[in-house]
Amino acid sequence: MSVRHRKTTTLMLVAILLLSVILGCAKQEDTPASTSMNGAANEKSITLSWPRDIGTMNPHVYNPSQLFAQSMIYEPLVSYKQGGKLEPALAESWTISKDGKTYTFKLRKGVKFSDGTPFNAAIVKKNFDAIMKNDKTHSWLGVVGVLDKTEVVDDSTFRLTLKEPYYPVLQDLSVVRPFRFLGEAGFPDDGDTSKGIKKPVGTGPWMLDEYKQDEYATFKRNPNYWGTAPKVDKIIVKIIPDSETRVMAFEKGDLDLIYGEGVISLDAFKQLRDTDKYVTKLSDPVGTRSLLLNSSNPKLSDLRVRLALQHGFNKQAMVEGVTSGLEEKADTVLSKNYPYTNVDLQPVGYDVEKSKALLDEAGWKLPAGGTVREKDGQQLDFELIFDKTDPIQKAMAETIQAEWGELGVKVNLTGLELTVQIKRLRSNQFDLYFWYNYGAPYDPHSFINVIAKKSFGISEVLSALPMKKNLDQQVHEALSSTDETKRQELYASILKTLQEQSAIVPISYIKKTAVYQKKITNFVFPANRDENPFDGIEIGK
Known part of the structure; x- marks a missing residue:
């Protein structure tokens, strides 16, 4: 080969190598999540996994948008904190009229949306108007049913008026959706956000930076945020549907944090905890796992049968065995870390002999040589429906x-x-059903609301209770009372009745789990069950 040809060949090889390097870099740039995870040397990011896509990030609708992600972008007028304390957020203060029907909010001045546009009373009203156009979808939230009108008093003052008093207005306004605020640039041309939004524009500490459906989402700090800036630069959410794959990614170091309810099995949580390589945490109770005994079934309309069933299984052993001791046995339908629920109630304990005696007293006898009790030619049998994808429900169902x-x-x-399970609940087509209450900030008011309001399935469960009409009246009085002492008395009476009637059998208190790498510090579970946990979180040196 000539020298000239050798030089030409060498130049071609160099060119090919350079092109490969360039293409390799380009390929790496085409995967923003990977680039973000590596980041600049001084950029701090936290990577976590979520089982499903974050959704459209529309603050005024529900699935498929994920609550934790919505709460990163959008903020409420009022924030729900530990112990049920309500603190200023986008509203710096508020006043309530003596009749409990008018709420006037002084908005925080100087707040901007992530695109730099101002937050003011006009945009608050525009959001309320958009939400109330779709009021049937939001009717589960009590304030929607009693809201009469909204007004812009001035640029920094917003007022809402109710048809009748409803004490949990502020709690309802603190939930993650729908009463959070979209910037003008996010609204569709016709203003109807129920059909979709143009883009997610909020006032929160985070803004959506990069997104690939069903693969990842990257959030960066909002440069216009009015409050204390987050301590990390980015939050990267990798979509990993399978919990075992999620655990493997965490152990490899691809994830910094696993957080939530049911995002990994309780066995996996315990195994990660026992390695002592990571930090593991359990939250305070965020909800109660209960078993509904449908009193509209003639066999379950008898209080003696319902009490016998509650006395007749070893709740403590079941909870410890099925949840590996990571959930607590529940003695009351609502845990005592909500407002108005610290009530002295008598637990229904495990007592097999008492259970058998109650069934005998109710006329359900074991025939000679038989294994199933009978009465008037009928067997004492029930159907227990459960979520077939939930291993805890399945294991508890088999134990019961x-x-x-x-x-x-x-x-x-x-x-x-x-979806089928929920449909059967709402159509009252079941005997026994696993059910969870809503948690903070929804409870206790949302809980008592659904025990009185039909169409959610819970009121129907209680339909055979002899005091049901009085119970419903007490619920209405509790929700509309402006007298704090009277309200506490009403809650105590309602909870006492439910405890004694055994139609809602408390099983265990559900907790959120968190597992994270030791470089993460200042992790705190939010008081609001649906909020994100990134406030104050840091990465150590």
């Missing part, structure tokens, strides 16, 4: 089936898709 079987009660198990 076995223990009640020893009493002479036949339980048939039916695993269903969650």
Whole structure:
């Protein structure tokens, strides 16, 4: 080969190598999540995983948007804090009229949306108007049903007027959706956000930076944020549907944090905790896992049968065994860390002999040589429906089936898709059903609301209670009372009735789990069940 040809070949090889390097860099730039995770040397980021896509980030609608992500971008007028304390957020103060029907909010001055446009009373009203156009979708929230009108008093003053007093207005306004605020640039041309938004524009500490559906989302700090800036630069959310894959990614160091309810199995949480390589935390109770005993079923309309069933299974052993001791046995339908729920109630304990005696007293007898109790030619049998994708529900259902079987009660198990399960709840087509209350900031007022209001399935469960009409009246009085002492008395009476009637059987207190790498510091569970946990979180040196 000539020298000239060798030089030409060498130059071509160099060119190919350079092109490969350039293409390699370009390819790396095409995966923003990877680039963000590596980041600049001085950029601090936290990577976590979520089982599903974050959704459209519309603050005024529900699924598929994910609550934790919505709460990063959008803020409420009022924030819910530990112990049920309500603190200023976008409203720096508020006044309530003596009749409890008029709420006047002084808005925080100098607040801007992430695009630099001002936050003011006009945009607050525009958001309220958009939400109330779709009021049927939001009717589960009590304030929606009693809201009469909204007004712009001046640039920094907003007023809402109710048709009748409703004490939990501020709690309802603190929830993650729908009463959070979208900037003007996010509104569709017709103003109807129920159909979609143009882009997510909020006042919160974070803004969506990069997003690829079903793969990842990257959030960066909002440069126009009015409050204390986050201590990290970016939050990267990797979408990993499978919990085992999520754990493997965490152990490899690809994830810094696993957080939430049901994002990993309780067994996996315990195993990670036992390695002592990571930090693990359990939250205070965020909800109660209960079993509904549908009193509209003639067999369950008898209080003696309901009490017998509650006495007839070893709740403590079941909770410890199924949840690896990571949930607490629940003795009351609502835990005592909500407002108005610190009430002295008598637990219904495990007592097999008492259970058998109550069933005998109710006329349900074991026939000679039989295994299932009978009365008037009918067997004492029930169907327990559960979410077939939930291993905890399945294990608890099997335990209850076995223990009640020893009493002479036949339980048939039916695993269903969650959507079918919910449909059967709302149409009152079930005997036994696992149910969870809403948690903070929704409870206790949302809980008592659904025990009185039809169409959610819970009121129907209580339909055979002899004092149901009086119970519903007490709920209405509690929600509309402006007298704090009277309200506490009403809550105590409502909770006492529910405890004694055993139609809602408390099983365990659900907790959020968090597992994170030791470089993360200042992690705190938010008081609001649906908020993100990134306030104050830091990365150590």
